Every structure is written in structure tokens, then in C-alpha cells.
């Protein structure tokens with residue numbers, strides 16, 4: 181049992197910290213008041229410097245990749261890290277990225293599709309991938325803070341990937357859990373800055389105990405989620421994967437509600453970044469079957485269903 | 487980072503489990519049903535702990551000169567998990583092992599150490615902790631029990647409440663005020679008081695958490711020699727902060743909760759009632775809450791093992807631990823309500839009695855949240 185990063189993991193984390201301070205990673209309102217800010221520049225910087233491949237480095241591994249996905253999701257800008265860092269190295273290391281992922285049926289809009297160059301489909305029995313030729317995707321308007329789109333009429337050339345579908349879905353569970361936990365962490369930082377700064381009734385909002393305790397609870401949940409994600413990434417255990425996702429999906433409702441409460445009307449504007457984090461979490465809460473099914477899966481995998 | 491146990495830790499856990507398998511009697515479930523502070527469990531601990539000591543498993547993390555084996559924080563913690571999950575057969579003696587003994591080793595006079603520490607290492611000492619008072623709970627510095635110097639003695643007057651184990655304890659680790667007024671941290675002093683000193687009166691408080699667990703302890707003109715003082719006058723606050731540092735994550739409650747949940751699920755399986763998504767999801771959520779608490783606690787143990795101050799990570803862990811206990815207890819109440827009547831399900835009842843304490847004893851959850859808010863999230867102090 182050891183809770184400190186090894187040297188290489190620590191070096192990766194601090195290099196990432198530097199990149200995350202750059203202008204391309206920072207908050208700005210999006211063109212035409214889009215609800216997301218897809219940061220092509222940051223995404224490319226990370227790709228060109230090999231960050232998305234870190235899971236296959238022996239001294240870094242999926243744990244470092246999951247920690248990175250968590251950190252990147254605390255940014256107000258969107259980059260595609262989860263599929264690239266936690267699926268691609270194990271399914272199709274040469275697949276062009278950004279990557280969109282379809283879990284099960286492609287019956288609704290899919291995040292990252294409009295910016296993706298390829299697609300991974302995790303089916304019931306098999307895993308497939310396809311390149312996305314020009315015109316293959318139709319962007320969708322959406323509530324959620326991602327570039328969203330649907331597949332158009334252009335036929336795709338699927339090739340099958342020689343990996344176990346359930347194992348891949350478990351990796352995806354961990355990846356999505358890392359994204360949610362990171363998004364909540366980003367939201368927490370923004371709300372903390374606000375309640376420290378904003379005064380009402382002659383005192384900072386953050387001095388009200390009603391607010392303090394709820395934010396402290398959010399912090400407990402987020403830190404637990406982070407550790408559950410790292411453990412699941414390291415062990416590859418199916419129970420751990422369901423635990424990481426079920427736990428953070430369940431927690432999302434309360435945490436997101438509290439964040440918006442404490443931000444007041446400001447948090448409902450597109451001039452403040454809070455929605456970037458909360459409207460990722462709101463979408464991901466329902467992914468891979470959603471909170472209840474993933475919690476049930478923890479139990480099913482531990483004890484069976486009888 | 488590494489979430490796997492080392493070979494050494496695994497072997498140590500196996501050794502503790504073997505010992506428990508061998509030494510816990512057939513009727514242990516009935517004994518532990520009475521609660522950690524009960525006469526039954528206390529008497530049992532006085533037979534059990536000497537055996538534990540003989541096997542090198544009572545104080546393995548203590549220095550060798552005090553009967554320990556110099557083992558690490560991790561082994562100490564694994565021992566705590568296994569004991570708690572087994573129903574804490576050490577009874578009150580877990581406090582000696584965890585903090586009273588180490589505090590005496592560090593701050594005690596030669597005479598105090600000679601007199602008390604080896605008794606603790608032998609598994610034969612029952613102590614209680616006299617901190618809380620009717621008007622000093624979360625706000626411990628508000629305590630009023632006073633120790634007034636009188637020649638070579640002190641005379642103690644006042645009362646303590648919620649004192650676990652006081653009914654059977656031989657000694658009390660007592661906090662009393664030697665100067666200042668209620669609210670001052672500086673005027674509080676520690677005394678090591680034999681419970682048979684004239685003027686001490688103990689009354690058991692009927693409770694929801696087992697027989698004989700909590701008490702009121704009255705001190706009326708209790709005369710104790712100055713040699714019973716631990717450390718200098720007025721030093722209690724810094725001494726207990728030091729000695730409770732290793733205690734800050736508290737009891738590894740999630741270990742019992744996780745195992746009791748396992749038992750609840752098995753019961754539902756036997757009844758053919760473990761298939762609805764709703765039931766499965768609640769079981770999964772409770773299991774996840776235990777796992778979350780476990781990891782947050784392990785993070786703190788790792789910091790302690792590396793000689794680092796865990797800071798607010800300990801408070802964060804405590805909140806998660808209380809939640810996990812309640813998640814399991816509520817699962818039982820919702821899906822196996824019948825097992826809480828009729829007295830057959832010792833394990834569920836015993837767990838419930840422990841779980842309802844989790845967010846209150848040794849620092850309420852709300853106190854933890856306040857500390858997290860101010861020291862971890864850097865939120866401003868509440869204006870008074």
C-alpha cells in the first residue's frame with residue numbers, strides 16, 4: 181500500500197501542471213456562446229508530447245493516465261483525454277485521435293464526435309473501430325458542455341479490435357469515472373473561489389456554515405472518487421471499475437446541485453465557467469447505464485444476483 | 487502508488503486472523519453482543535489480551551523496551567482492523583495500545599512508566615478517558631472539572647460524562663482545570679487517577695449502544711498526589727494533541743461494516759431476495775462507501791508511516807468512515823428489518839449499535855466538516 185506517485189508519475193504530474201497553466205488551457209467564453217470550449221491547441225500539445233500514450237509506459241501505467249484524465253477534466257476547456265489515454269493504448273495504439281466512443285447503441289448524440297478523427301464502438305460481444313471520413317458527422321445542439329454530434333449517412337469502414345469487450349468496457353468505466361471526478365474537482369475550485377470572494381450580509385459567503393459543510397462534503401466525495409479511480413486503474417479489477425463509476429455517478433447529483441446553489445445567478449450564465457464542469461458531469465452521470473445500474477453492478481460482481 | 491498489500495503485510499494479517507480463529511470462543515458472538523464497555527466483554531479482554539501479548543500481537547508497534555516488536559504503522563493498523571472487525575475483543579484495552587501507553591512512554595515520569603506501561607503491555611490494564619463533561623463536548627476546552635493544589639496533593643471536583651468503560655476501569659486518564667476559566671486551553675492538566683480513590687462515583691447511563699458502555703463520573707473532593715500529574719501543569723492540550731495524532735483517523739469502522747454487509751447480502755441471497763436492481767444498487771452503494779472510507783483512511787496511514795503530518799486528510803477520512811457505517815446500517819434496516827427484533831442476529835445489532843456512534847464519538851462529523859472547510863478548503867472562519 182503506497183499513496184505517493186513514483187518519480188516518473190510525479191514528473192508527469194508536474195509537467196502537466198505547467199501545461200495546464202498555459203493560456204490555451206484557461207477560461208474564456210466560447211465563440212457564439214457555445215456551451216463548450218474545445219481546445220484544439222491544448223489537445224494537440226498533449227498529443228505531440230506523448231501524454232496520451234503514458235498508460236503504456238511501464239513506470240507510468242494506467243494509474244498515471246487516470247490521474248491525468250482527472251486533472252485535465254478540472255480545466256474549463258475540453259480536450260479528449262479519456263478514450264485516448266485509457267482505451268487507445270490497449271485497443272488500437274495507432275488509431276488517429278481525438279476519439280469518440282460509442283458504448284452499446286449509437287441512438288443519441290455522442291460527445292466529441294464533431295472533433296473526432298476516429299471512433300471506438302464497445303459492443304456487447306466485440307470492440308470495433310473506424311476512421312471518420314469528412315462529412316461522416318453531423319454536429320448536434322446540446323445541453324451538455326461537449327462538442328456533440330451524430331453519425332450521418334456516410335458509411336463507415338469498421339475493423340474489429342482483438343480485445344475483450346467487457347474488459348474494455350471496464351476500462352471505459354474507469355475513464356468516465358476519472359472524467360466525472362475531475363469535472364467535479366474543477367467545479368469545486370471555481371465555487372470555492374467565488375464563495376471566498378463574494379460578500380453578502382457583510383461577510384464572505386464562504387463563512388456561512390451551511391455552505392462550508394456542503395462544500396466540505398463535496399471535497400470528501402471528490403477525494404474519495406479520485407482514489408477509487410486510481411485504484412481501479414491500477415488493479416484492472418471489474419469490481420473496482422464498477423465501484424469507481426457507481427460511486428462518483430451517485431455523488432454527482434448532490435454535488436452539482438450544491439455548486440449551482442452557491443454560485444447563485446452567476447452560475448447560470450455562460451459568462452462564468454461553472455457550467456463547463458457541471459454539464460459534463462450531468463451527461464456522464466447517465467453513461468454506461470447510469471448511477472443505479474453501475475451501483476447494482478458492484479453488487480452483482482461481488483455477490484451475483486440471486 | 488500501489489494499492490496492493492506487501493507480502494509482509496499480508497502475512498501479518500494472516501497471523502492475526504489465525505490467532506483470532508484460535509482464541510475467540512464459540513460463544514464470542516454472545517459476549518460481544520453486550521457491547522465493548524460491558525462487563526462481559528471487559529472480563530473477556532482480561533483473559534484475551536494477555537494471550538495476545540504472549541503471541542506478540544498486543545503492542546507489536548511499541549518499542550522493544552516496552553514489550554513491543556517495533557513493527558510499522560501499517561501493521562498496527564492491520565491489527566486494529568482485524569480486532570474491530572472481530573468485535574474488538576481487546577475491549578477497553580485498545581485505548582492503552584493505541585494512545586494511552588505511548589503517551590505515558592513519552593510524557594510520563596519514570597515512576598508512572600514503570601507502574602503503568604508494563605501492565606498495559608501485559609494486557610492487564612483497564613483505563614477510561616475522562617475528557618467530556620456535561621458542558622464540554624465538541625468544545626472540550628470548556629471543561630470545568632477543577633484540580634486545586636493543596637500541599638503535595640490536588641483536590642478534584644467536577645463531573646465527566648460519556649466516560650466509556652468507567653464502570654470497570656482501574657484508572658482514569660483525566661483532564662482537569664488547574665487554572666483559567668472554562669474555554670481556556672492553557673489551564674488544563676492531565677492526571678492519572680486510580681478509580682478506587684475515595685470521592686469518585688460512577689453511574690452507568692442506559693443507552694442505545696450496549697450495556698455499561700457510557701457513564702457519568704462524579705469527582706467530589708477527590709484527593710490525588712502530585713505524582714499522579716502527567717507532564718507539567720497546564721500542558722494537557724499540547725500533550726493530547728500529540729498523543730491523539732495517531733488516533734486521528736479513529737477506529738477502522740469500515741472493516742466491520744464491509745464484513746457485516748457481506749453477511750446481510752448472504753442472508754438476502756438465502757432468502758432469494760437479492761435480485762431487484764434497487765436492492766443490488768443499495769448494496770453496491772454501501773460497499774462503495776466502505777471502499778471509499780478505506781482508501782481515504784489508508785492514505786492517512788501511509789502518511790503516518792512515512793512520518794508525514796496527514797493534516798486535514800484525517801478529517802476527510804473520518805467523514806467518509808461515518809457515512810460508510812450508516813450506509814451499511816441503513817441497508818440492513820431497509821432490507822432486513824426483521825433481523826433487528828427477536829435478538830437472534832447478534833451481528834446486525836452489534837453493528838448497528840456501533841454505527842450510530844460513528845459520526846459523534848471522538849469528534850462529531852460536523853466538527854470534521856468545519857475543519858475541512860477552514861483548513862483544507864481555506865474558507866473564512868465564521869464571523870461570531
Ligand SMILES: Cc1cc2nc3c(=O)[nH]c(=O)nc-3n(C[C@H](O)[C@H](O)[C@H](O)COP(=O)(O)OP(=O)(O)OC[C@H]3O[C@@H](n4cnc5c(N)ncnc54)[C@H](O)[C@@H]3O)c2cc1C
Nearest residue numbers: 615616617618623624648649650843846847848849850852
Ligand atoms: C459511544 C460514545 C462513547 C464516548 N466515550 C467517551 C469517553 O470515553 N470519554 C470522553 O471523554 N468522551 C466520550 N464520548 C463523548 C464524545 O467525545 C462526545 O460525544 C463528542 O465530543 C461530542 O460531544 P457532545 O456529545 O457533547 O455533543 P455536542 O458538542 O453537544 O454537539 C452535538 C452536535 O452538535 C453539532 N455541533 C457541535 N458543535 C458544532 C459546531 N461547531 N459546528 C457545527 N455543528 C456542531 C454536531 O452535530 C454534534 O454532533 C463518547 C461519546 C459516545 C457517543
